[in-house]
Amino acid sequence: MARAGVARSYPLIVRAASQQAKHIMAFELRRKEWERIEKEGIAAYPEECCGVLLGKEQEGRKVLSDIVPLNNARKDSPRNRFLILPEDFVRSEREARARGLDILGFYHSHPDHPARPSDYDREHAWPWYTYLILAVEKGQPRDMTGWLLSDDRASFLPEEMTLSDDGTKFEARSGT
Amino acid sequence: MSVKVIIPAPLRQYTEKNDSVLVDGQTVDEVLHNLTERYGDLRKHLYSDEGKLRxxxxIYRNDEDIRYxxxxxxxVKESDVLSIVPSIAGGATAMADGLSLLTKD
Structure with missing residues (x-):
């Protein structure tokens, strides 16, 4: 899809996925969902957007089918925090099951902040789930990266992501 | 009497990959006790060392948080569904607001 005035460049693979997460796997999404998450990030700016990633695990890959944007419940600090209410999770999970899907993870944006997980992200993360982070700088979408919590909860590991439209692979840098 | 317990994806590795499990019990405590008796590795993910729910x-009974x-x-009764619901939160560091100020034109 052509985007007026913006040449899209997706981050390249910079290192192989670590073995520190027992259930590490690749995450596959279509450009359509990527762009929907970008639109959510733009619309929410300068606040953080958040939502649920629905799809299926297939032979060691997580394949995204749809996203469900959710209300950021952190009204006290929406520019650098997000919270998904448990009742929204329950509704999303019910919707997923009705469609034969699972909750694969969550996305959120970092307004004017790199697409890297913070300590706060890590402290509140669950294993197995994919955490997609979109950097939005001055209202424009930048990098999007995917992360998995290590089994010892000590760190976030970059998760390899594939755009299923053309097979482009990319993975976040684990450092700064 | 058994009720259905919905297991979120990260915890299915401890429930033989089952996404829901039928468990006996008359109260939430009884159901969770029986669930963690059956799947021992699940216990440390649901309860702290002091035995309190993390x-x-x-835990939701149908659409209601049992804390309320x-x-x-x-x-619980037979037609009820218990869901194990993870709290999902995060966000950029406190530096985000500062960076935002620094990058303004």
Whole structure:
């Protein structure tokens, strides 16, 4: 899809996925969902957007089918925090099951902040789930990266992501 | 009497990959006790060392958080569905606001 005035460049693979997460796997999404998450990030700016990633695990890959944007419940600090209410999770999970899907993870944006997980992200993360982070700088979408919590909860590991439209692979840098 | 317990994806590795499990019990505590008896590795993910439900774990009876019902003593009946619901939160560091100021034109 052509985007007026913006040449899209997706981050390249910079290192192989670590073995520190027992259930590490690749995450596959279509450009359509990527762009929907970008639109959510733009619309929410300068606040953080958040939502649920629905799809299926297939032979060691997580394949995204749809996203469900959710209300950021952190009204006290929406520019650098997000919270998904448990009742929204329950509704999303019910919707997923009705469609034969699972909750694969969550996305959120970092307004004017790199697409890297913070300590706060890590402290509140669950294993197995994919955490997609979109950097939005001055209202424009930048990098999007995917992360998995290590089994010892000590760190976030970059998760390899594939755009299923053309097979482009990319993975976040684990450092700064 | 058994009720259905919905298992979120990260915890299915401890429930033989089952996404829901039928468990006996008259109260939420009884159901969770029987569930963690059957799947021992699940216990440390639901309860702290002191035996309390972890703060980032929520239990719902149908559409209601048991913290606002009778907590662990909340009664369950056969048609009820219990969900183990993870708290999901995060966000950029506190530096985000500062960076935002620095990058303004």
């Amino acid at each position: 703060s980032f774990v929520n 019902l009778d907590k662990g003593s909340t009664a």
